Amino acid sequence: xxxxxxxxxxxxxxxxxxxxxxxxxxxxxxxxLTQNNSNLKSFLSKxxxxxxxxxxxxxxxxxxxVIPGMDGDTFEKKYNxxxxxxxxTHQMFCQExxxxxxxxxxxxxxxx
Numbered sequence: 001x002x003x004x005x006x007x008x009x010x011x012x013x014x015x016x017x018x019x020x021x022x023x024x025x026x027x028x029x030x031x032x033l034t035q036n037n038s039n040l041k042s043f044l045s046k047x048x049x050x051x052x053x054x055x056x057x058x059x060x061x062x063x064x065x066v067i068p069g070m071d072g073d074t075f076e077k078k079y080n081x082x083x084x085x086x087x088x089t090h091q092m093f094c095q096e097x098x099x100x101x102x103x104x105x106x107x108x109x110x111x112x
Contacts, residue, residue, distance in 0.1 A: 012094035014103025
């Protein structure tokens with residue numbers, strides 16, 4: 001959030017939700033819950049790159065991508081304790097309330 005923009009993320013995966021295929025989603029959620037705006041923006045830019053996702057899928061630990069200035073310990077603790085239920089809740093909301101198909105993307109705006 002800033003005086004100009006707010007952003008939120010809802011996950012709507014198309015595949016079965018498991019630990020090994022949710023590293024990026026859990027990293028994003030953990031960062032939103034633990035970091036300040038300036039660190040969050042930089043970290044999300046790094047985390048959203050395709051090579052980062054491939055590296056995480058290959059087994060690289062997410063802490064390798066922590067940027068300077070981030071509270072890495074708090075982030076790592078939240079990442080490691082963040083269950084899959086939150087992502088499943090996002091998926092249910094996207095599909096039941098927003099009527100999105102699995103994996104379908106959307107932008108929702110609620111201006112002031």
